[in-house]
Amino acid sequence: MAAVDGGEVDHLAGERATAHFDVDAMKVAWAGSRHAVEVNDRMARLVASDPVFRKDTRTMLSRKELFKDTLKKAAHAWKRIVELRLTEEEANLLRLYVDQPGYVDLHWGMFVPAIKGQGTEEQQKKWVPMAYKFQIIGCYAQTELGHGSNVQGLETTATFDPNTDEFVVHSPTLTSSKWWPGGLGKASTHAVVYARLITQGKDYGIHGFIVQLRSLDDHSPLPGITLGDIGGKFGSGAYNSMDNGVLRFDHVRIPRDQMLMRLSQVTREGKYVHSDVPKQLLYGTMVYVRQTIVADASKALSRAVCIAVRYSAIRKQFGSQAGGPETQVLNYKTQQSRLFPLLASAYAYRFVGEWLKWLYTDVMQKLEAKDYSTLPEAHACTAGLKSVTTSATADAIEECRKLCGGHGYLNSSGLPELFAVYVPACTYEGDNVVLLLQVARFLMKTVSQLASGKQPVGTTAYMGNIQYLMQCKSAVNTAGDWLNPAAIKEVFEARALRMAVNCAQNISKAPSQEEGFSELSPDLLESAVAHVQLIIVTKFFEKLQQDIIGHGVKEQLQNLCNIYALFLLHKHLGDFLSTGCITPKQGALANEQLGRLYAQVRPNAVALVDAFDYTDHYLSSVLGRYDGDVYPALYAEAWKDPLNETVIPDGYQEHLRPLLKQQLKFSRL
Ligand SMILES: CCCCCCCCCCCCCC(=O)SCCNC(=O)CCNC(=O)[C@H](O)C(C)(C)COP(=O)(O)OP(=O)(O)OC[C@H]1O[C@@H](n2cnc3c(N)ncnc32)[C@H](O)[C@@H]1OP(=O)(O)O
Numbered sequence: 001m002a003a004v005d006g007g008e009v010d011h012l013a014g015e016r017a018t019a020h021f022d023v024d025a026m027k028v029a030w031a032g033s034r035h036a037v038e039v040n041d042r043m044a045r046l047v048a049s050d051p052v053f054r055k056d057t058r059t060m061l062s063r064k065e066l067f068k069d070t071l072k073k074a075a076h077a078w079k080r081i082v083e084l085r086l087t088e089e090e091a092n093l094l095r096l097y098v099d100q101p102g103y104v105d106l107h108w109g110m111f112v113p114a115i116k117g118q119g120t121e122e123q124q125k126k127w128v129p130m131a132y133k134f135q136i137i138g139c140y141a142q143t144e145l146g147h148g149s150n151v152q153g154l155e156t157t158a159t160f161d162p163n164t165d166e167f168v169v170h171s172p173t174l175t176s177s178k179w180w181p182g183g184l185g186k187a188s189t190h191a192v193v194y195a196r197l198i199t200q201g202k203d204y205g206i207h208g209f210i211v212q213l214r215s216l217d218d219h220s221p222l223p224g225i226t227l228g229d230i231g232g233k234f235g236s237g238a239y240n241s242m243d244n245g246v247l248r249f250d251h252v253r254i255p256r257d258q259m260l261m262r263l264s265q266v267t268r269e270g271k272y273v274h275s276d277v278p279k280q281l282l283y284g285t286m287v288y289v290r291q292t293i294v295a296d297a298s299k300a301l302s303r304a305v306c307i308a309v310r311y312s313a314i315r316k317q318f319g320s321q322a323g324g325p326e327t328q329v330l331n332y333k334t335q336q337s338r339l340f341p342l343l344a345s346a347y348a349y350r351f352v353g354e355w356l357k358w359l360y361t362d363v364m365q366k367l368e369a370k371d372y373s374t375l376p377e378a379h380a381c382t383a384g385l386k387s388v389t390t391s392a393t394a395d396a397i398e399e400c401r402k403l404c405g406g407h408g409y410l411n412s413s414g415l416p417e418l419f420a421v422y423v424p425a426c427t428y429e430g431d432n433v434v435l436l437l438q439v440a441r442f443l444m445k446t447v448s449q450l451a452s453g454k455q456p457v458g459t460t461a462y463m464g465n466i467q468y469l470m471q472c473k474s475a476v477n478t479a480g481d482w483l484n485p486a487a488i489k490e491v492f493e494a495r496a497l498r499m500a501v502n503c504a505q506n507i508s509k510a511p512s513q514e515e516g517f518s519e520l521s522p523d524l525l526e527s528a529v530a531h532v533q534l535i536i537v538t539k540f541f542e543k544l545q546q547d548i549i550g551h552g553v554k555e556q557l558q559n560l561c562n563i564y565a566l567f568l569l570h571k572h573l574g575d576f577l578s579t580g581c582i583t584p585k586q587g588a589l590a591n592e593q594l595g596r597l598y599a600q601v602r603p604n605a606v607a608l609v610d611a612f613d614y615t616d617h618y619l620s621s622v623l624g625r626y627d628g629d630v631y632p633a634l635y636a637e638a639w640k641d642p643l644n645e646t647v648i649p650d651g652y653q654e655h656l657r658p659l660l661k662q663q664l665k666f667s668r669l
């Protein structure tokens with residue numbers, strides 16, 4: 001049976017007509033500038049119009065086919081980047097819209113930044129141009145079979161041999177095998193390897209080394225190196241396009257100058273010298289990537305929300321008893337109360353991601369000038385925001401799948417693959433719980449310094465207002481009062497501070513700081529989440545203070561900001577009540593206001609997801625199509641499944657026919 005033809009109609013035109021704002025101006029607010037809209041659009045369309053970048057049959061490919069397809073796409077993307085002389089910004093976007101995880105992500109996302117951040121100028125001059133021209137392919141080999149979170153616990157050794165001026169890189173145990181690095185399994189020729197530096201008989205802890213893994217002539221592993229892929233991962237398609245790898249070293253020798261020596265050096269004689277920079281700069285690449293992961297969260301979340309909103313406007317159920325039309329599921333208040341907070345979160349993460357990028361750039365400039373004072377805050381912000389936004393996004397993608405009912409479970413909805421690709425973000429680049437505990441540690445330090453009169457700055461500046469925030473009571477009296485940014489900010493600040501102070505007080509009752517921290521760690525996690533949510537809410541309000549142009553755009557963003565904040569208040573009502581920041585009545589008023597805000601978003605919902613400006617190719621979802629022509633597309637998609645290549649399935653003769661024709665009968669029948 002062939003596919004049914006779809007019409008040329010925009011089934012969502014009615015929805016688009018009800019929008020109260022200028023969608024093109026909203027595109028600018030979302031993307032950050034008119035230039036960003038233009039370049040995003042151009043790169044997305046370039047990818048969408050190129051048959052090599054098709055991805056509609058991806059989930060049906062075998063692992064080998066998928067990997068080969070990824071190599072093909074990466075090579076083709078590079079060819080186009082060179083042919084069209086794309087700028088770095090354009091090239092990054094082109095890769096983003098190709099939308100298939102692969103070795104290039106780690107090559108550009110971690111290998112190059114690691115060399116730039118931790119290599120000397122000389123090392124950068126030698127290695128970066130080769131990496132930029134793809135004469136070498138690199139990955140980031142830190143995690144081992146036995147240790148990922150605990151970086152200080154890594155076991156791989158790099159022992160200096162002064163006789164030959166080389167390091168001997170070795171995997172002393174099974175658990176020291178490098179395990180997980182993306183791009184390592186099959187593609188990379190080089191890696192930045194993290195290993196314990198041993199010289200003159202002393203262990204100086206973890207350092208980075210550039211190690212060649214494969215021959216540049218025939219790609220075979222170099223002597224002493226064992227490596228391969230670690231095996232299939234969660235979901236079909238999805239992250240299986242990536243060759244996450246295993247790597248073992250058997251006394252592999254590398255020249256001394258392949259230790260990344262910007263932060264510390266080993267001299268020709270084997271003397272260890274540490275520069276006067278904080279040793280945590282070794283973790284700089286992780287800080288950089290965590291910051292990019294926050295921006296990625298808004299991308300992934302907005303994709304899922306775009307699919308769920310458009311489909312919810314098309315899908316109709318119930319309400320036609322009198323012969324009238326059925327109800328669009330988007331009109332159900334339950335659908336709105338599940339979906340609109342996710343829509344608001346997508347915008348919130350987009351703006352906090354923008355701010356985090358600014359913070360990161362600012363910290364980097366300060367580091368260049370040898371000012372290391374903002375490093376702890378940069379670490380806490382990147383770790384905390386990475387954790388909160390990825391956990392919420394992973395949950396939200398799954399919620400969007402459910403919001404699309406049964407069809408959301410089909411691969412052709414795009415949601416299963418999006419979830420499977422996205423969910424490891426909660427683990428990679430730092431397990432989300434481990435990272436939140438880092439934030440909590442930073443908060444406990446800040447609280448303990450309050451007593452000494454040290455004024456907190458940046459994202460913890462609110463803690464300086466401790467006298468007021470520990471005893472204030474919200475003055476909200478009506479549902480409308482919750483639209484006042486000051487009222488929202490006050491309760492979020494009071495909640496975060498009171499939770500942190502409670503933890504600090506309880507820790508101080510324990511026999512030791514360490515025992516108290518461990519005992520209180522579940523509470524500390526919640527305290528860290530409260531602090532990070534305050535940052536997101538605050539940055540959304542700050543965004544609204546900026547010059548936002550376009551008819552109705554600011555009003556829509558205000559609604560979304562209020563939804564984001566009041567939804568969090570509703571979700572974490574227990575925190576706000578138990579810390580005495582609000583009364584149960586005020587909690588109920590917040591919920592009442594939320595309902596009103598959802599009603600205001602409803603006519604704008606489709607236009608608000610249109611403002612993400614995603615092509616159908618990037619969305620890769622029959623449910624999220626721009627034209628809303630969902631049913632013919634679903635129908636056509638089914639016939640593409642390999643199972644439908646023949647009318648009679650493979651296996652009929654061996655297993656179905658004998659069963660159907662069997663003469664044996666159960667004796668009881
Ligand atoms: C375009 C680009 C696209 C990119 C796409 C990429 C694709 C993505 C694909 C996926 C790719 C996935 C790729 C991958 O997955 S790569 C592998 C990622 N691995 C991890 O993230 C491991 C997580 N673990 C750690 O980071 C450390 O072990 C932690 C932090 C847990 C402990 O650490 P440690 O054992 O040392 O102990 P400590 O807790 O006593 O801390 C000691 C002090 O250090 C401070 N501190 C700690 N950390 C930092 C920091 N970072 N900056 C500044 N400071 C820092 C800390 O506050 C404390 O300060 P103080 O309290 O003493 O003052």
Ligand SMILES: Cc1cc2nc3c(=O)[nH]c(=O)nc-3n(C[C@H](O)[C@H](O)[C@H](O)COP(=O)(O)OP(=O)(O)OC[C@H]3O[C@@H](n4cnc5c(N)ncnc54)[C@H](O)[C@@H]3O)c2cc1C
Pocket residue numbers: 106140141142143146147148149150179180181182239244424427428429430431432433434437
């Ligand atoms: C898809 C993917 C890609 C990756 N790519 C790379 C890469 O390119 N390069 C690379 O080097 N690595 C990579 N990794 C590895 C990744 O960085 C680690 O898996 C991650 O840091 C988590 O470490 P772990 O696996 O050791 O988890 P574990 O630490 O073993 O976590 C197991 C459980 O223990 C809990 N836990 C651990 N420590 C604590 C603690 N102190 N307190 C409370 N709870 C704790 C965690 O919350 C978790 O629930 C990748 C991983 C994945 C899944």
